[in-house]
Every structure is written in structure tokens, then in C-alpha cells.
Amino acid sequence: MKKMINLKINNIPVCVPEGTTILQAAKKANIEIPSLCYLRDINCIGSCRVCVVELKGRRGLVASCVYPVEEGMEVLTNTPTVRASRKTTIELILSTHHKKCLSCVRGNNCELQKLSYDYGIDEDRFKGDEPIYEIDDSTPCVVRDNNKCINCLRCVSTCNKVQTVGAIGQIRRGFDVHVGSPFDIGLGATSCVGCGQCIVSCPVGAIYEHSNIDDVWKAISDPSKRVVFFTAPSIAATLGECFGMPVGTNVEGKMVTAIKMLGDTEVFNMNLTADLTIVEEANELIERIKSNQPLPMFTSCCPGWIRFVEHNYPELIGNLSTCKSPQQMFGAVLKSYYCQKNNIDPKDLYVVSVIPCTAKKFETSREEMFNREIPDVDVAITTRELSRMIKGAGISFKDLPDGEFDNPFSEATGAGAIFGATGGVMEAALRTAANILDGTNEKVEFMDVRGTEGIKEATYKIAGNEIDVAVCSGLGNARKVIDMIKSGEKKYLFVEVMACPGGCVNGGGQPVQSDSVRNYSELKAKRASVLYTSDKENELRKSHENPTIKMLYDEYFENPGKAKAHSLLHTTYVSRK
Ligand code: SF4
Ligand code: SF4
């Protein structure tokens, strides 16, 4: 039990545990101290000086994001000295910032722009050098524009501390110092996994996804193309945020209606191929156990995690499930079964995947994801890109009636829905594996693998056997779990890994929430709750009970993991070390 500290902030008494910073304590008094470089649990370096406050009886200002509370302390957050200091700091930041606000991807939710407005900033009071940096678009996932970077280092901490990838850092010295890849070689030549966590950490428009919006508009207006969309499980849980709706609002029906209004398109439900992935993966796990193949088996539905293994742990490639991700399975189903059934030349079917993820943009381009030179998925767009298309088309999203996914790929189980949250793939797989191994096992909810903690472990008794499993999200946590497995400290049968902390609900392609949301609310948990509610409300909660999945095996794939299913739904990996 931590000692409690009593202090006053702007004369309001506050009592908080020892070790709390002034910035966090102020929130208790309903005061939000502005900040730019601070991001809870990620970047606490006190460098931008926007969060300065005065302490009664002491000279000078202190950075509230790193300064711990003290007994009897009296804090003043809004004095003329504090306001003047913050204003000058923001003006100095703006003096070297390329103020291309009109066309900036963060034009409507830039944290620097908001602070400038709040503090009545004259953007040209100081004239600094504005160095010109080349835009780094060397990966299909992430674009870096240093001309807008304010050196807050949120992205660097995210990449290094949270993800332990280390693809970016501060390089050069003095006035030349800037954030970039080592020796400015471009992200594409580094071990960047494309997770996009640096994007959602950035307060300004200095990092963004490689946009494919123009490709989609072009396909929609091409009369020779039949365009189909499918949406990943977590999109319905987050898209509403782009239209000012509260975090945790399920907008599935409006999302479907909006996409249909973009053009003559069909919209399918990717939760269905999350179910298909589970059926294939659960059968693969059982087969691995029976035939002494490498264990633990690691999940393979996250392309950021796959690249992390390929770059850092190629010796574990044999432990990765060979199942394609739900995105790639859907593409394969559409370009094979669906094209045959509807007499469409696969070249004329244009498949658009709407995903929470920037790494999936790379996944679509992997050579393993092409069948006779035709990609399974033509293009992957993020939640943010879809929202920009909807806004660009002048659609009044909030007012839309609910639409329904198109047949034959509309039906999915609750197990497919929870794929978007950390632990969801594991829970869905356990539901099916338990049923296959022990036909009488009716267990549906595996609560120990739920929640937003970075590493979760559980042991379940299935068909008389103890099954040890682990779930981790965030690549730094994946590294810890791998270290424990390699040292022999832990032994698991099955491990789920998602590159993004909290899973896809917090993916690099999701709506960017400002620090005032990320620092003070449980964003990941609120978004995940939408998926668990969908699961609970669904009559079907086990992937193998999905009638469309049964139909696909009956009509086309025959048996999980066999012949046609294996050639179309499974893949291989490469060492990139
Ligand atoms: S995309 Fe991920 S791995 Fe690449 S630089 Fe950003 S945080 Fe690092
Ligand atoms: S790119 Fe964005 S997050 Fe990274 S240092 Fe620059 S402003 Fe900060």
C-alpha cells in the first residue's frame, strides 16, 4: 500500500499515492495540464517544457510530467509566468515547423495546432531555419515527414521501448539533430515491422500511413472492375471516433451503409475469415501435438509480429502457424471460390481490405500472397483512410441507417469478432480446440486470456490434458515471452502474439487519439468492450459452428489443412536477419 500525499493544485486539495506526478495529480482536480512530449507509459522525458507549472515558495518552473508530488506542495498551473512560458515554447517549436496545415493528415486533430489555438499563438513571432528533409516513403506501410517533426520523441520511445524494434532514433548533432532511421537509410532498409505504433503516438502529422485511397477510387470508377470490400473485426469498434462519436461505439451498420455509398461495391464481413483462420489453426495445433512438430505454436495472423520473427528470430519460423491471416484468407477465398462460383476472372475482381493496421499493407505485397501473379488482396486501407473516403464523398456518417453485410459472406460468430482484442485469437482457438478434442466440452468463455495486460498466461484442462498458453501484445512483451521460452523458464503449447499493445483495436491504422485521451482513459479496454459485447450477443460463439464456414468446406475446401485448403489458406515465411 503506497503512502498517500496531500497537496494543493490551484488551491484545490488533492490526495494521491506517493510517486504520482504533478500532471497526473492535477487530473484529480479536474485540471488538464497541456503537454506535447508526454505519453503515459511510453514517453516521460520532460523535454518539450509545455507542461511547466509553478511551485509556491520556489523559484523557476518545473516540468509537471516528471515531477513527483510532495507532502504539502502547492502547485499553480495557470499563472501569467506559466502561460507566458508555454506560449514562448510553442512559438519556438513553430519557428522551424513546416506549417502545411491545409493538406496535413492531422489537420483536424493536431495537438500542436490545438495548443497554438488555446494559447493564441502568433505562428511567425520567431523565424527559425526550416531545414528541408526528404520524405521517407520507402515502406508500403509508414511515411515519415521530418519537416513536420517537433522532436518530441514519442515515436522513438514507442519503437524502442514498447516495440523493442529500434528502427528509428535521434541522429546527427546540434541543429542537424532529427529523428530518422540509422544513417538516414530509410525505414524500408531497417528492421521496421510496419506496425504503425509510431503514427498513433505522434502528436502532429509527421508520420502517417502510405495512402491507397486514390487506388481505391480509381478501381471504383473503372467499369472493368468489380470492387468488393471486407472489414476487419475491430473497424466497427473504432470508425465512429473519426466522426466524433464516443470511444466504444459500435458503428457496424453505418459502416456498411457508408461503404456501399462509395460506389457500386459489395461489403463482406472479415469476422468470417477470422472464423476460418481459427478452424485451420485449431486443427494445425492438434496435428502438431499429435505428430511431434515444433511447439509452442505461435499465432500468425499479425503481419507485424511475423516480420518481427523474420528479422529477429528466424530460428522460430518453424513454430509459426502456417495459417494465412484472416485478411489473406479472405482474399484467397474471393479470388478462388467466389470468382469460380460467379464466373469472374480473378483479374477483374478488385479486393479492398479495411484494416486497423499498417503492417497489412506490406502483407498484401508479399510474394507468398500472390496466386499465379494475382494478389489475394489488391489493396489494404486503414480505418483512417476509410473515414477520409467517407468524408470526401460527403456522406453524413452519423445520420446513416444501418446496412447489412452482403451474402454469401455476411455471417460470423462471436469468436470471429473478438479477434480484434489481445487474447481474442487464443480464446477463439480454445473454444474450437476444446470442442474438437473433447466433443462434450461446452466451455465458451476463457476469461484468463482477456484484458489489456501485456502478458497473460493460463492453464486449461482439455480432454484430460493440461494446456499451458500465453498471450502477449506489444513486441517488447513478445520478446520477453520468447526469452522465457528459450531459457526454459516457461513452457507453453500455444502462444498468441499481437504486435500492437492491446491488439488490433489499438492498431497503427486506427483513429489517432490525442494525448488527453490516451493519458487519462483506458482506450484499448473501451474499444475491446465493443467486440466482447458483439460476441456475447451472437447466438453463434464458436468458429467451427459458422454455417458459411461449413458450406465453404463442403463445397470447396473439403477438410481443414488438407489439399486445397492447405494450398490456398496456408503460407510460408522467410528469414530477413
Ligand atoms: S512502424 Fe513500428 S517498427 Fe516501424 S518505425 Fe514505427 S514503431 Fe517502429
Ligand atoms: S515524428 Fe512525431 S512523434 Fe516522432 S519525434 Fe517527430 S513529432 Fe514526435
Ligand code: SF4
Ligand atoms: S496487432 Fe493488429 S493492427 Fe497491430 S500489426 Fe498486428 S494485425 Fe496489425
